[in-house]
Amino acid sequence: KxxxxxTPRYLIKTRGQQVTLSCSPISGHRSVSWYxxxxxxxxxxxxxxxxxxxxxxxxxxGRFSGRQFSNSRSEMNxxxxxxxxxxxxxCASSLEGQGNEQYFGPGTRLTVT
Amino acid sequence: AQKIxxxxxxxxxxEKEAVTLDCTYDTSDPxxxxxxxxxxxxxxxxxxxxxxxxxxxxxxxxxxxxxFQKARKSANLVxxxxxxxxxxxxxxxxxxxxxxxGGYQKVTFGTGTKLQVIP
Numbered sequence: 001k002x003x004x005x006x007t008p009r010y011l012i013k014t015r016g017q018q019v020t021l022s023c024s025p026i027s028g029h030r031s032v033s034w035y036x037x038x039x040x041x042x043x044x045x046x047x048x049x050x051x052x053x054x055x056x057x058x059x060x061x062g063r064f065s066g067r068q069f070s071n072s073r074s075e076m077n078x079x080x081x082x083x084x085x086x087x088x089x090x091c092a093s094s095l096e097g098q099g100n101e102q103y104f105g106p107g108t109r110l111t112v113t
Numbered sequence: 114a115q116k117i118x119x120x121x122x123x124x125x126x127x128e129k130e131a132v133t134l135d136c137t138y139d140t141s142d143p144x145x146x147x148x149x150x151x152x153x154x155x156x157x158x159x160x161x162x163x164x165x166x167x168x169x170x171x172x173x174x175x176x177x178x179x180x181f182q183k184a185r186k187s188a189n190l191v192x193x194x195x196x197x198x199x200x201x202x203x204x205x206x207x208x209x210x211x212x213x214x215g216g217y218q219k220v221t222f223g224t225g226t227k228l229q230v231i232p
Contacts, residue, residue, distance in 0.1 A: 033220065043204065043222040056219040088156055100208060101148055102220060104158035 001027060004105035006091050012111045018079040021108045025072050025093030031055070032074040033102060034066060037088040046089075049074055050096075078110075086112045115140045117207050119223035126195045127231050133180070134190040134226045136205030144210040147188040149179065152202040152225070161203075164188060192228075200230045 005024045013019050025032050033056075034046040045058040049068035066076040072093070078085055088109050092102035116139040126132035138147065149161040164172045164179045172179045180189040192199055202225045209218040 031217075035222075042224050045219045045221070048219060050217075055215075055217065058219065090158060092158070096217075100146055100217065101160045101163050102158075103160060104150075106155075106157045109156075 004091060004093050004103055006089075006105035006108050008108060009106065010109045010111075012113065013081050014113055015081055015083060017081050018077065019081060019110065020075055020077045021089055021091075021110075023074045023076075023091030023093075023105060025074070025091075026095075026103055029093035029095050029103075030072050031094045031096060031100075032068055032072065033092045033094075034074070034076050035090040035092070036060075037090055037107075038086075043090075046076065081112045083112050086110060115142075115145075115207055115209055115218070115221045117205050117221050117223035119205055119226050121226045122224075123227040123229070125229050125231055126192075126199075128197060129194055131191060131193045132195055132228065134192070134203050134205075134228065136188045136190065136223060138186050138188060138205075138207050140186075140207065140209060142209045142211050144212075146208050146210075147179070147181070148206040148208070148220075149177070149188075149190045150204045150206060150222075151199075152204065154201070158204070162190070195230045197230050197232060200228060202227050 031050045033048040048056040052068045068074045088107045090107045092104045094102045118137045145166045147164045151159045162174045176193045178191045204225045205223040208220045
């Protein structure tokens with residue numbers, strides 16, 4: 001079974017631009033979560049989608065948004081990029097039920113200049 | 114509110130020795146899951162082991178075991194027979210299931226412990 005895939009793997013943007021990151025979960029997984037990881041702040045939860053609905057949300061400004069499609073693929077969008085948005089963005093999918101452990105993709109490394 | 118605490122920013126262990134990585138958690142909800150993840154320098158998070166709050170026995174997965182002490186709210190990871198490939202960041206995480214709050218809650222991660230295995 002294929003793992004979680006994220007595209008693109010690396011991205012360089014300039015301040016003020018917007019960016020869209022994509023995540024394809026493991027087949028059969030309906031929950032997709034997004035995280036931002038930086039050396040200073042660690043791993044921070046952005047949001048979780050389950051069956052196309054946002055189920056949980058972290059404490060990020062409205063510039064960060066996401067959505068999930070009927071095939072469980074998810075996208076996150078960051079508008080008006082700031083230097084502080086430079087980070088590794090990780091996507092994770094999980095199967096509802098016992099355990100509910102998350103399986104992570106390789107991440108998208110975003111650099112904002 | 115849920116909280117995960119990992120008090121060891123970094124640890125060293127001799128190859129082939131066992132090592133314990135500490136994790137304490139704080140929640141008043143009775144239903145939750147505890148997880149450990151490994152993140153090598155490549156960046157990808159790898160799921161290691163899971164423990165449910167109602168599980169009577171400690172979880173084990175190969176060389177990994179979770180020392181679950183519910184009364185102390187601790188969920189320490191024990192790695193037996195350390196290998197050089199075990200050098201990585203290790204994260205403890207928790208997810209609540211709260212009926213009153215709509216079901217599954219977000220996963221909360223600790224700050225991680227950097228483990229270095231010495232040959």
